[in-house]
Amino acid sequence: MSPNTREILEVSGLPPEGAKLSRIWEWFVVAAVALLFMGAIHLHVMLTVGDWDMFVDWKDRQFWVLVVPVSMLMIPAALQAVFWHYFRLPIGMTLGAVLLLVATWITRIFGWHIWGYFPFTMGVPSTILAGAMACDAILLIVRSSLLTSTFGGFVFALLFFPSNWPSLAAYFLPVEHQGMVASVADMIGYVYPRSGTPEYIRLIERGTLRTYEGSTVWVSTFFAGIVCIFMHMIWWRIGLAFSTQKFVATSRRFRRFMGLADAVQPASKA
Amino acid sequence: MSSTTTAIPAPAKPEIAADRKPGYYVRFNLFALALIVMTVMFAAYRMYQQVYAWSFGLDATSPEFDRYWMTLVKIQIPVLFGAGFVCWAYLWLTRDRNLAALKPKEELRRYFTFTLWLVAYTFAIYFIGSFFAEGDGVWHQTVMRDTPFTPSHIVLFYACIPTYIFFSVGGFIYAITRLPAFSRGISVAHALAVLGPVLILPNLGFNEWGHAFWLTEEIFSHPLHWGFVVLGWNALALPGVALQIIQRMVPLFHEVFGDKQAAQTA
Numbered sequence: 001m002s003p004n005t006r007e008i009l010e011v012s013g014l015p016p017e018g019a020k021l022s023r024i025w026e027w028f029v030v031a032a033v034a035l036l037f038m039g040a041i042h043l044h045v046m047l048t049v050g051d052w053d054m055f056v057d058w059k060d061r062q063f064w065v066l067v068v069p070v071s072m073l074m075i076p077a078a079l080q081a082v083f084w085h086y087f088r089l090p091i092g093m094t095l096g097a098v099l100l101l102v103a104t105w106i107t108r109i110f111g112w113h114i115w116g117y118f119p120f121t122m123g124v125p126s127t128i129l130a131g132a133m134a135c136d137a138i139l140l141i142v143r144s145s146l147l148t149s150t151f152g153g154f155v156f157a158l159l160f161f162p163s164n165w166p167s168l169a170a171y172f173l174p175v176e177h178q179g180m181v182a183s184v185a186d187m188i189g190y191v192y193p194r195s196g197t198p199e200y201i202r203l204i205e206r207g208t209l210r211t212y213e214g215s216t217v218w219v220s221t222f223f224a225g226i227v228c229i230f231m232h233m234i235w236w237r238i239g240l241a242f243s244t245q246k247f248v249a250t251s252r253r254f255r256r257f258m259g260l261a262d263a264v265q266p267a268s269k270a
Numbered sequence: 271m272s273s274t275t276t277a278i279p280a281p282a283k284p285e286i287a288a289d290r291k292p293g294y295y296v297r298f299n300l301f302a303l304a305l306i307v308m309t310v311m312f313a314a315y316r317m318y319q320q321v322y323a324w325s326f327g328l329d330a331t332s333p334e335f336d337r338y339w340m341t342l343v344k345i346q347i348p349v350l351f352g353a354g355f356v357c358w359a360y361l362w363l364t365r366d367r368n369l370a371a372l373k374p375k376e377e378l379r380r381y382f383t384f385t386l387w388l389v390a391y392t393f394a395i396y397f398i399g400s401f402f403a404e405g406d407g408v409w410h411q412t413v414m415r416d417t418p419f420t421p422s423h424i425v426l427f428y429a430c431i432p433t434y435i436f437f438s439v440g441g442f443i444y445a446i447t448r449l450p451a452f453s454r455g456i457s458v459a460h461a462l463a464v465l466g467p468v469l470i471l472p473n474l475g476f477n478e479w480g481h482a483f484w485l486t487e488e489i490f491s492h493p494l495h496w497g498f499v500v501l502g503w504n505a506l507a508l509p510g511v512a513l514q515i516i517q518r519m520v521p522l523f524h525e526v527f528g529d530k531q532a533a534q535t536a
Contacts, residue, residue, distance in 0.1 A: 039399025
């Protein structure tokens with residue numbers, strides 16, 4: 001028995017077999033948390049900003065940098081609140097980011113690549129891992145939800161573009177296509193058309209976007225930062241509200257309907 | 271000089287009573303069966319899509335579509351919902367009517383069984399919320415839809431969702447019929463965690479109505495899909511259920527296992 005295990009047994013006040021059973025229950029919870037949040041976070045992200053995440057040619061300078069971190073922050077912030085408030089574990093955001101990335105890659109392989117025959121290069125997912133780790137680290141240091149929202153939420157958005165840059169830089173390189181400048185990502189989109197989806201880049205790359213002093217990405221990033229601050233505040237509280245431990249007492253009538261002995265028998269016998 | 275060796279008998283390990291072993295409290299068999307059935311079922315559905323979606327799933331008016339895809343719908347809906355009703359009826363009819371007299375050991379065992387219901391539920395949630403949901407994007411963003419019963423919808427909405435309804439409603443009935451705390455009061459978190467995802471099925475009406483009426487291209491982030499998002503948020507309530515379980519399990523562990531002294535003399 002390791003000193004660590006011995007210490008845990010001392011604190012819990014349980015004999016080894018009780019502690020072992022308790023540990024088995026914890027493993028079930030670990031499995032449930034992983035499965036639940038792989039499903040829940042991925043569903044939320046794909047139905048709010050999925051298009052920007054699914055396709056490399058949707059990863060633009062104006063909206064991808066803005067909407068994806070805002071959406072991807074929501075449920076991990078709720079998870080962070082639950083882990084911190086009840087267990088003092090500063091891991092919620094990072095856990096959410098990892099589970100989302102794992103879930104996303106599984107479907108990119110088994111869905112987009114194997115079923116849809118799209119190349120992996122088309123479906124490189126966005127990652128929030130760096131921002132999530134920074135947000136958890138800030139929580140660990142400041143130990144306050146308000147300050148975590150203020151600084152962590154902002155840093156989360158700030159790190160989004162730089163941390164995605166290594167995996168996407170190659171696709172932003174310019175190429176000449178039929179006498180016009182396009183990016184490698186655009187080219188992939190031209191070669192692999194999706195007949196049920198609009199051509200996004202051609203819709204949004206207009207106006208002053210290309211000539212806004214070349215700083216559109218950072219304007220979007222700072223905008224995402226301010227939104228993420230408030231989104232983190234809101235979702236922290238949503239996480240705590242959803243994890244309520246409240247029971248609404250059942251009526252005697254309901255208990256009689258269930259045939260429970262204490263409700264069916266006269267009060268004196270119950 | 272001769273030496274002799276004497277075998278020293280090893281001290282006999284104290285026999286651990288059966289009701290102090292994990293196997294007494296954790297009934298793996300049914301849980302393992304549920305996971306195996308779901309894994310085989312989901313893998314089979316995915317392979318079926320791979321083999322028959324591109325070849326017979328593109329035109330809803332073709333006889334092949336009717337044969338390979340609509341036949342599947344006609345079989346799976348009654349089978350999956352039928353299995354659900356049988357299971358829920360069994361849980362209800364065999365309910366414990368004297369929960370006030372429940373012994374701590376049995377209550378602890380039931381909490382483990384309840385936890386396994388929830389784990390099975392989350393296993394189904396992963397496949398619906400992630401694996402087959404983005405598969406729906408693969409299909410509809412690539413192929414124009416001409417029916418609500420597409421090869422991805424038939425699997426996602428009419429097979430996977432009944433599967434998680436089976437486990438969510440089953441777990442809810444199990445809790446209120448076998449656990450005193452969950453029968454004395456309805457757990458708000460548990461009700462949310464069951465109701466939200468269950469309501470995703472009727473929300474299909476809005477989804478299909480919108481796709482049929484507006485003929486939108488498949489933009490996954492379209493507001494038409496946000497009903498699923500809001501209802502999916504209810505899954506966040508499951509940690510609340512876990513906390514309720516912990517609150518009751520901690521005293522139960524101490525009641526059942528007692529202190530270390532009791533363990534050594536057991």
